[in-house]
Amino acid sequence: MKRVVIVGMGFGGLRAARALAGKGLEVVLLDRQNYHLFQPLLYQVATAALEQESIAYPIRTMARRWRGTRFRLCEVTGADLEGRRVVTTDGAVDYDYLMLAAGCVTNFFGMESIERHAYDLKELDHAVDLRNRLFCSLELAAEEPAPERRRMLLTFVVVGGGPTGVEFAGALAELVRYLVPADYAELRGDVIRILLIEAGERLLPDLPKELQAYALDRLEEMGVEVLLATRVIGAEPGLVLLQDGTKIGAHTLFWAAGTCAVPLAAALNLPKANGGRIAVQPDLTVAGHPEVFVVGDMAYLEQAGQPLPMVAQVAMQGGEYAARAILKRERGEAVAPFSYWDKGIMAAIGRNAAVVYSFGIKLSGFFAWLVWLGLHIFYLIGFRNRLLVLLDWAYCYLFHERQIRLITRSGKESPCR
């Protein structure tokens, strides 16, 4: 029986595994986590709207229903493409087909000071770290007598005007708006600053101008200070440095200004494009290795002169395409090139406020927000997660309450000091 090894159980790997199951192939799933993570909602874990457990789903529970599939918890560190085997922290695994779908990590563009001091949001633990940091900032500020240090503790800098930066800034503004007056009497006279800094000329660059303007207006209405055409070039403890020489005193720096392929991509002797992504053929294989597919954020492919975006939809469609391509190849059928079907893009800004751009239709406001809610629930894995997220959202919406605001791990590595 031929063996397909899938590296990474994100959106791409998951769709591929599902499509390959029960089709007479042996499918081996490799991931360094034992769960699939619904990354688009990480920012809600970071802002205490959702518990971490509700956006993750055990891989083995999914694989239970997939005949011929097994899972191994390990990290893939390299591959011998000629010998058709991947190298993992737990030994080598041979393959007949390989699907690389390990996603991306945050790109700090070589700025070490930012990498050292900034928070990012790619993994579940990142969200918990950031949540701990936010609530520690408030606790520290509540006890801080020196006005300058207090201002620094209450300044939150978000870098990157893409969906992650916009959604996080909006969620943080809402958190602060309702929570601080209720629970932090000590901070009632203070101004809490949330800065959203974007190097480009506008927020949400992939959206039409009206929706960009709507997002900007809403964020500013919610108290977020948006700085466009502004570049962050470094950080020190409690300080964010801008290219024009300005220094912003800020205890928390969240970096959502770029992504690049996971380190595994660099370990493979394959042609790379922008952000270390692996340049693939129109059928998502790598040149000279028709048995090696790369899907999702790890792959670089242009369509209609534009590189495919690093979004969940590309990964899902790529995973499904690659699975079908393998099955066709096995049956001796020809495989047409991958064609990405863009279903649209969206971002939530806050309560009753989102933007959706799909098939030329532009939506903003309450209805867009409902669409955003519905689609996120739909794409979540598992009935339990869907129910939990719905309840959490209803709870937040009705009671303006963020009860999950726990500062964990403060015993071992206190994020407060």
Place this chain on the structure above:
Amino acid sequence: MKRVVIVGMGFGGLRAARALAGKGLEVVLLDRQNYHLFQPLLYQVATAALEQESIAYPIRTMARRWRGTRFRLCEVTGADLEGRRVVTTDGAVDYDYLMLAAGCVTNFFGMESIERHAYDLKELDHAVDLRNRLFCSLELAAEEPAPERRRMLLTFVVVGGGPTGVEFAGALAELVRYLVPADYAELRGDVIRILLIEAGERLLPDLPKELQAYALDRLEEMGVEVLLATRVIGAEPGLVLLQDGTKIGAHTLFWAAGTCAVPLAAALNLPKANGGRIAVQPDLTVAGHPEVFVVGDMAYLEQAGQPLPMVAQVAMQGGEYAARAILKRERGEAVAPFSYWDKGIMAAIGRNAAVVYSFGIKLSGFFAWLVWLGLHIFYLIGFRNRLLVLLDWAYCYLFHERQIRLITRSGKESPCR
């Protein structure tokens, strides 16, 4: 305005704070966590039945309703009882009344090898660590070719036949029974051993003999090997050492065989009793310091010739008593000694199985299990937590599913290797 400082927001501190709020005193709550933790359900977090967020409740959200109360996130490291001030990681805090309610930590009885290798269950992070360990053991075993090492990975040793040890062993047995056949095809031929080791002659020493026998029978039925009159004296990686020289190969050692007062008790120049607990007067104050109360697990007091047990009920009643005593003292009224009203004791063993001993009534089986469920829901703080726990339990009960079995933090400090 006189100031009451409460150290620790467990069951005792919480009840005291609630009783003191809005009574014309300044109440300062100090805790090194920003949440109240419902410790009796920690073992369910460790066995992936509940998410960590559902058994914790933010202190500030409670304090919001308590007039005259404020919270500070800090660790109390000592006190100057003559000068009436506590020393914290965040400076000194003066008091007129002090209530020490910081609880207990695990007692390893000076056995460093056990302290180094064993897991315990006093804090939220402990539960997550233990959960990570359990699921890593299964993952490692699934990939392990050597039979002996495989057996070691699949052996779980629980030390301590009190409620925590019994409840954890039962929950683990149930987890393994339903989950492994469904999700770990690799382990279908293996025996998973759960050993419950108790130094005394019986489990649940505070219960009547019939209930002890019931618990033992049920656990054995569920596949738990119960070793009574057996003493664990040391541990090495993958090995548990018994007093009779036996070595048990086991990857996971959970220690629930003893508690002692938190280190803060040792830092105070006050008379100590068993387990480092502070010996208190019949009115829960310390000799010579009528303004210093000690409640809950930190305090040692005998009633009817027996020391008060280290259970939630004693802490709750002690906290309420101490609060009332302070209010009476302020009004110049006399204070009667503390009298513990024992409402009973109970332990859940598994699905439809628990033991309850209350006011001389002995219950076991399904009805006891319902009582256990109802009381735990009742004592949980917050509507959201109650709802979540109910849903989680219904989900586990109906679907035999443990979806929360995430291995977290494996990126930074992998519990797998």
